[in-house]
Amino acid sequence: MLDLTPAFFAFAIPAVIFSGMSKGGFGGGAAFAASAILALYLPPPVALGLMLPLLMLMDVTALPGYWRRWSWGDAAPMLMGALPGVLLGAVLMKHADPDLFRLLIGVICIAFVAWRLAQGAGLIRLARIDRPHRGFAGASGMAVGFTSFISHAGGPPAAVYLLSRGLDKMTYQATTVLLFWAVNLMKVGFYAGAGVFSLSTLTADLILAPVAMLGVVIGIKAHKVVSEKLFFGITYTLLTFTGIRLIWVALA
Template sequence: MITFDLLFFAIAIPAVLFAAISKSGFGSGAAFAASAILALVVPPGPALGIMLPLLMLIDAASLRPYWRKWDAPSACHILIGSLPGVVLGALIYAAVNADSFRLLIGAICIAFVFWQLGRSRGLIRVGNFPFSRHWAWITGLTAGFTSFVSHAGGPPVAVFLLGQNMQKTTYQATTVIVFWAINLMKFVPYLFLGIFNAQTALADLFLAPFAIAGTFLGVRAHHYVSDRVFFGLTYVLLLATGTRLLWQALS
């Protein structure tokens, strides 16, 4: 049950703006924070259902600025691997309850923060390596699964693409086309699993203008805002959100 009160909009509007800016300007690695934030005020299933159409809208609005700037071999082989990952995510989703998803999403939030902090301090190194179809398939499988259950496919894709030492815009464009396609794959299973309903559709109507506005802000921020500034705020937000979700799930 979704209650469209002041608290819902106070949480949902910043979450959607954040997701749009992250996806369209910073490689989408932390866009899953929006679903985690929404899961603080609505059950995880409806949170995922609200965010998927909005993420698809952000993807569509992001395609034009980055059109044909992606790395085609990486995108193609990640998507080949992502299809079985989406199927696996659908099977898992059908078998677990809401608190299990709060636990999973909270753990992903905190793990993402510690992985990024370790990388920034040199404790975790993503070395350069040549393109490999097999690693692309594994990346796609992981991204398809984590994207289905929590819209958190960004981190595994980021690890794979960063290892190829891509130029910033090529990296961004590759994430845009990859997640545009993965989100399309997820739509039909979400429909059959009942993740979408009339309330999530109404929420999407209210929040769609903020998704579009955030996309345009993100495209501009891609050229003018430091990654360090943006992700510094992201880590604080994800750590607080992940801790809260874990507390809700375990209590």
């Protein structure tokens, strides 16, 4: 049961706006931050269930603009790999307690920041693959399915494969939009079966839907005036403190 109190909306509104900004103007890789921030206030499965319809709304809004501009040769094996990853996440959600989810989300937050900083510093360089590689794509897709299921954070494992393909910016973005639209659809039935949706979470989603769209619009406009360095600097700071806090709570 989710109490729709002023304290909840004080957490949820900034988190959802931030997620929309990431989706709308900064590649979407940090959109999972909203789930991590909400997991500080809510049980993690409730936070994940709350965010999924909002992320799907953002996906549906973005998909028409990238229609058929994706690389199906790369997307198809990733989607095939994503299904067992989603199934693994569903098994974990059924048997794990909330503290394990807090720990995993916290670790993913810290790992995401470390990976991006190492990539920016040139410590991680991905070898280019000239043609789609089914094995690599499938393994990446499985990681996408699992991390997306437990934290909505499938961006990094998707990027590991797609960046190695050297796709142009439009094809890369279109492929990620297609991938996460499909993966989020896979997750709906399992989330419903796990009982993470409720009348109160769906009511909150209806209230927050305009907030999510506002975040996307702000992101589109902010992309033109706010440097990626500033945006991701704020993102990394938020995720670092959020990750440390989630790990601390889980272990304590």
